[in-house]
Amino acid sequence: MALDAEIQVRRGDVTIAAAFSAGDRETLALLGPNGAGKTTIVETIAGLVPAATGRIFLDSEPIHDLPPEKRPVGIAFQDGVLFPHLSVLENVAFPVRARGARSRASRAHALELLERLAPGIAPNAKPRTLSGGERQRVALARALAGAPRVLILDEPLSAVDVSGRADLRALLRRTLGDFHGPRLLVTHDPVEAMTLADRIVVLENGRITQTGTPEEIRDGPRTRYAADLVGMNLFAGRLMPIEAGAGALQTGDGVVTVPWPDEVAVGPLDDVLATLAPTDVVLHVSRPEGSARNVVRGVVEEVAILGDRARVRLDSSPPLVAEITTGSATRMAIRPGTMVWASFKAVEIDLMVEPEPTDTL
Amino acid sequence: MALASLGAAFVLLPVVALFVRAPWSRLGGALSGVGASTALRLSLEVSLAATAISVAVGVPLAWTLARGEFPGRNLLRAAVILPIVLPPVVGGVGLLVALGRSGMVGRWLHDALGIQLTFTTAGAVVATTFVSMPLVVLATEAGLRGLDRRYEQAAAAMGGSPWYVFRRVTLPMVAPQLAAGAVLTWARALGEFGATITFAGNLAGRTQTMPLAVFEARQIDPGGAIVLSLILVVVSVSVLVALGGRLTGLR
Numbered sequence: 001m002a003l004d005a006e007i008q009v010r011r012g013d014v015t016i017a018a019a020f021s022a023g024d025r026e027t028l029a030l031l032g033p034n035g036a037g038k039t040t041i042v043e044t045i046a047g048l049v050p051a052a053t054g055r056i057f058l059d060s061e062p063i064h065d066l067p068p069e070k071r072p073v074g075i076a077f078q079d080g081v082l083f084p085h086l087s088v089l090e091n092v093a094f095p096v097r098a099r100g101a102r103s104r105a106s107r108a109h110a111l112e113l114l115e116r117l118a119p120g121i122a123p124n125a126k127p128r129t130l131s132g133g134e135r136q137r138v139a140l141a142r143a144l145a146g147a148p149r150v151l152i153l154d155e156p157l158s159a160v161d162v163s164g165r166a167d168l169r170a171l172l173r174r175t176l177g178d179f180h181g182p183r184l185l186v187t188h189d190p191v192e193a194m195t196l197a198d199r200i201v202v203l204e205n206g207r208i209t210q211t212g213t214p215e216e217i218r219d220g221p222r223t224r225y226a227a228d229l230v231g232m233n234l235f236a237g238r239l240m241p242i243e244a245g246a247g248a249l250q251t252g253d254g255v256v257t258v259p260w261p262d263e264v265a266v267g268p269l270d271d272v273l274a275t276l277a278p279t280d281v282v283l284h285v286s287r288p289e290g291s292a293r294n295v296v297r298g299v300v301e302e303v304a305i306l307g308d309r310a311r312v313r314l315d316s317s318p319p320l321v322a323e324i325t326t327g328s329a330t331r332m333a334i335r336p337g338t339m340v341w342a343s344f345k346a347v348e349i350d351l352m353v354e355p356e357p358t359d360t361l
Numbered sequence: 362m363a364l365a366s367l368g369a370a371f372v373l374l375p376v377v378a379l380f381v382r383a384p385w386s387r388l389g390g391a392l393s394g395v396g397a398s399t400a401l402r403l404s405l406e407v408s409l410a411a412t413a414i415s416v417a418v419g420v421p422l423a424w425t426l427a428r429g430e431f432p433g434r435n436l437l438r439a440a441v442i443l444p445i446v447l448p449p450v451v452g453g454v455g456l457l458v459a460l461g462r463s464g465m466v467g468r469w470l471h472d473a474l475g476i477q478l479t480f481t482t483a484g485a486v487v488a489t490t491f492v493s494m495p496l497v498v499l500a501t502e503a504g505l506r507g508l509d510r511r512y513e514q515a516a517a518a519m520g521g522s523p524w525y526v527f528r529r530v531t532l533p534m535v536a537p538q539l540a541a542g543a544v545l546t547w548a549r550a551l552g553e554f555g556a557t558i559t560f561a562g563n564l565a566g567r568t569q570t571m572p573l574a575v576f577e578a579r580q581i582d583p584g585g586a587i588v589l590s591l592i593l594v595v596v597s598v599s600v601l602v603a604l605g606g607r608l609t610g611l612r
Contacts, residue, residue, distance in 0.1 A: 043514075047518070048514045048517065048518060068517040069518075069519075069521055073518065075518050077511070081511050081515040083512060083516070083530060083534075085534055085536075094516070094519050095519040095520050097529075098520040098525055
């Protein structure tokens with residue numbers, strides 16, 4: 001099953017125009033800044049934007065003329081948009097009942113989904129008593145309840161505080177992976193897009209500026225925005241404590257010294273993700289003397305010029321992307337083949353600790 | 362503070378005076394003498410019927426005003442509000458020339474269908490509805506306008522047909538405003554005097570509701586008028602507390 005969309009929406013003086021496809025069991029992230037039109041695009045697919053024109057096909061079957069209630073689309077809205085007057089259970093049962101199922105059958109189905117996606121939430125609780133992360137879990141269950149053929153998640157992590165984010169990200173990854181059909185993920189967070197999506201569509205000001213796998217976009221961002229957002233250094237591996245407040249992140253190709261994550265017990269941790277902005281990587285022609293904890297040496301692989309900035313890819317351990325001004329690139333005579341030193345401070349690294357995979361999904 | 366006390370005293374004084382001056386010693390006699398039970402029963406019937414009709418017709422009207430996109434919508438809203446600002450007597454005269462036996466529509470109602478509204482309980486309900494319906498329309502419309510459309514969009518995206526969405530999401534979410542409007546409508550209907558006496562007349566047992574009975578008793582038996590008034594006070598306050606305590610802040 002595949003989704004093909006070609007959509008135009010006039011919104012004020014911005015025209016959103018986008019054409020994209022999502023394959024069967026493919027997670028496509030729509031990544032872009034606020035106001036880029038991401039939500040408008042997915043709500044158009046759900047049939048909620050009357051002003052939209054264009055064509056939407058699901059397995060070459062047109063759905064763009066169907067009213068929203070007839071479209072086989074399950075959507076978890078940003079902030080949940082749970083019905084405040086209904087309980088958690090009634091919210092999740094809503095899509096089933098709306099399609100004519102009996103109350104008892106729909107409740108059983110909803111309970112089963114809640115047990116899987118939102119264990120520990122009382123089924124008869126009202127949405128206003130839930131935390132942001134709990135609301136999002138219920139919204140996810142509700143999106144799946146109607147047995148949709150397309151799954152849409154709109155900013156599923158934005159209303160969730162940092163402590164609940166890793167748990168929810170792991171759940172999202174499993175849920176997306178288990179869903180048979182195209183999946184769309186709206187996000188402004190590059191890490192979310194890179195860790196959850198198979199392919200990324202970068203959207204700026206209503207237009208698609210780039211489409212590609214996370215690796216393709218990380219290695220060759222085509223706009224300044226994509227470079228800033230997606231061109232992050234990403235490290236993944238096992239985190240070992242080395243001293244008070246610091247740890248060593250052992251990746252497949254190199255070790256990085258990082259600050260020990262807050263509120264996490266000291267001890268070895270698996271599946272830790274860390275990001276580092278290329279602008280926080282400093283390049284030197286000789287071994288630096290400063291206080292930075294991480295110092296590596298490597299050969300320049302590639303230099304890409306984006307306006308007055310140069311993105312430099314280093315074949316170091318671990319491999320790094322640095323972003324410096326074109327002026328300093330010229331001064332240091334940086335070109336492919338040059339041997340340089342790179343340094344970055346531990347405190348510039350953003351850590352994301354994934355929880356232990358405890359449940360049996 | 363002093364002005365607030367003055368205001369509170371001003372509001373409470375008439376009610377207190379009613380209790381002080383009530384002919385407590387001959388309460389039973391006063392009650393039977395002025396036909397209190399008949400008028401009270403009629404008042405409750407008429408006001409509840411008017412409230413029911415107002416909700417049944419007023420909610421679709423509020424929906425049209427809040428959600429409809431058509432020329433003259435503001436004009437329609439002004440027309441709906443008119444009975445609130447219009448002197449009820451004027452409303453009664455208007456109803457008379459429209460729905461009276463020789464009125465524009467009333468003549469046809471009478472000749473073709475045999476329906477006469479003047480001097481009937483149905484006429485009292487019509488007059489009362491005319492005067493009190495705008496309150497539930499305005500309250501419900503305000504509720505619909507304040508409702509975040511994303512809930513209805515979400516419900517549609519979850520497979521809800523427009524009618525299902527209205528029943529399961531829109532209506533329950535504006536229920537507090539609708540209930541507040543209905544309580545106000547009912548209170549207004551219970552006190553309705555001008556339009557009713559002008560259009561439906563003052564016939565004991567058919568159109569003589571409590572306010573009309575008070576008015577009539579006032580001329581022959583002032584003590585009876587006080588007793589009837591007290592009954593209205595007690596009924597109004599107890600229904601407000603029982604039904605609308607949550608809405609009015611009386612708990």
